[in-house]
């Protein structure tokens with residue numbers, strides 16, 4: 386949302402119902418989030434970028450990373466109003482783009498993957514953060530995947546709370562699994578600790594999809610060390626901040642003053658939380674609340 390102010394109000398994020406489902410299941414589905422026109426724009430961009438990749442063969446499997454830097458259509462996803470508010474609800478003023486990817490999963494390929502959570506393995510994020518994710522993945526589903534065996538994502542709802550799982554590193558079907566069969570235009574928001582795998586594609590359609598993952602800026606990015614300086618100069622303020630391409634390493638934990646506020650708080654339009662600090666404490670030195678903390682403190686008052 387644009388205002389006549391210098392800063393943007395945080396775009397919409399979780400409704401209370403979506404937040405409850407996200408916590409319970411580890412994933413939410415938002416149908417008809419992406420218009421047919423935008424689906425075509427994203428698919429064309431995937432085709433364009435795929436064709437520029439020397440490793441790509443027509444009709445073959447392809448997964449590409451750091452796509453935001455590869456095409457202006459993908460660049461817009463960094464801070465897109467359709468989804469960035471969900472990431473802002475979780476990671477607030479320290480929001481960072483963790484990874485951006487697309488996948489082309491054609492029929493007949495062996496390119497399915499095995500049960501795994503995303504993120505750290507030897508010391509999963511859940512050790513330190515058993516409830517809140519330290520990574521979320523937004524999925525844009527650009528192909529109708531109305532049946533099983535179409536290269537579907539398969540998740541085990543509720544499994545974001547468990548750090549061990551017998552199916553790990555296997556591809557077998559497990560009781561309780563959900564084979565995701567989205568209509569094109571569906572957006573998913575996934576807790577990255579949820580256990581998931583990818584189904585085979587025996588259909589006659591190529592699965593097109595995009596993932597953009599977010600984390601707090603002090604978690605390492607997954608698909609780059611730094612972004613190119615020339616490209617960063619083409620970005621708007623929020624996009625540049627969300628890429629967090631700092632040359633001073635500690636800025637990942639303590640970004641410079643000019644990177645605050647990233648967004649203005651959705652309801653109050655304020656750039657700070659009220660009554661927490663004496664006036665002399667500068668904005669970039671202040672702890673800021675996330676949506677989760679805000680609703681927890683409201684619920685505790687009631």
Ligand SMILES: O=C(O)CCC(=O)C(=O)O
Nearest residue numbers: 488498503537538581583
């Ligand atoms: O393509 C998918 O549906 C999931 C891919 C995946 O598990 C990953 O990129 O971590």
Ligand SMILES: [Fe+2]
Nearest residue numbers: 501502503581
């Ligand atoms: Fe994964």
